[in-house]
Amino acid sequence: MGTPVMTQYLNKIIEHLKLLHEEEAGAIQKAARMVADQIKEDKIVYAYGPGGHSNLGSQEIFFRAGGLMHISAILDEGTLLSGGALRSMAIERTPGYGKIVIRDYGLKQGDLLILINAYGINAATIDAALEAKRLGVKTIGVTSVRHALATPENHPARHPSKKNLHELVDVVLDCKVEVGDAVVEIEGLDQRVAAMSTFANAYLLNALVAETVELIVKEGVVPPIWMSGNMAGGDEANARFIERFKGRIKKL
Numbered sequence: 001m002g003t004p005v006m007t008q009y010l011n012k013i014i015e016h017l018k019l020l021h022e023e024e025a026g027a028i029q030k031a032a033r034m035v036a037d038q039i040k041e042d043k044i045v046y047a048y049g050p051g052g053h054s055n056l057g058s059q060e061i062f063f064r065a066g067g068l069m070h071i072s073a074i075l076d077e078g079t080l081l082s083g084g085a086l087r088s089m090a091i092e093r094t095p096g097y098g099k100i101v102i103r104d105y106g107l108k109q110g111d112l113l114i115l116i117n118a119y120g121i122n123a124a125t126i127d128a129a130l131e132a133k134r135l136g137v138k139t140i141g142v143t144s145v146r147h148a149l150a151t152p153e154n155h156p157a158r159h160p161s162k163k164n165l166h167e168l169v170d171v172v173l174d175c176k177v178e179v180g181d182a183v184v185e186i187e188g189l190d191q192r193v194a195a196m197s198t199f200a201n202a203y204l205l206n207a208l209v210a211e212t213v214e215l216i217v218k219e220g221v222v223p224p225i226w227m228s229g230n231m232a233g234g235d236e237a238n239a240r241f242i243e244r245f246k247g248r249i250k251k252l
Helices: 005-023 025-040 055-060 085-092 097-104 123-135 145-150 197-218 234-239
Strands: 045-048 071-074 112-116 138-143 171-174 182-184 193-195
Touching: 005 025, 005 182, 005 193, 005 197, 025 045, 025 112, 025 138, 025 171, 025 197, 045 055, 055 071, 055 112, 055 197, 085 123, 097 123, 112 123, 112 197, 123 138, 138 145, 138 197
Parallel strands: 045 071, 045 112, 112 138, 138 171
Antiparallel strands: 182 193
């Protein structure tokens, strides 16, 4: 008997995460310096995943046990799958939409925005990156360079400029997702199954958070970290900081 497909998937995930660990360490540390500098100045760090499942990336590091309280997820209803999957895809392909979202959250010069989109081509993502650049906002992109470069310029998902996210941000965390995202082959089926992007993005983002916290602590600052509300003392620990962030983090 061959290797079970769930084992094949596990092996693919492990191999991919090891690859990211080996090849993206320098970029993660560079990005961590950017995040650390913002937090040491008590500034909010924004995370936006414009596109269906890319929204999971921004949620992964927002209001998360073990996560930085300074992270504000941009959770715009337009591209969230909860509003309808086909609607989400149509909106992420709408030129100008990402610009509106960035303006709605009030980003300004000197802010820091983490843009998460594995494919790195859709109109909402590119417009968000372009608007951030126009405003003087610093940017970190979590995206697959190879996926973007392999996508034809005339693909309907692309922004009219044909630009890629990795070309527009200050630091790239390359999630290295292959074209099509799915990674497991099943005999008798042409289409691959089991996606990789959520694991890849989550690893890069949580590694970024961990490196950031270590940097800050080594420099003598103890940043506020979310504790799970489902463990003893969690609510009490978090309550010490809630008022500090209410009104500053839109979705808190």
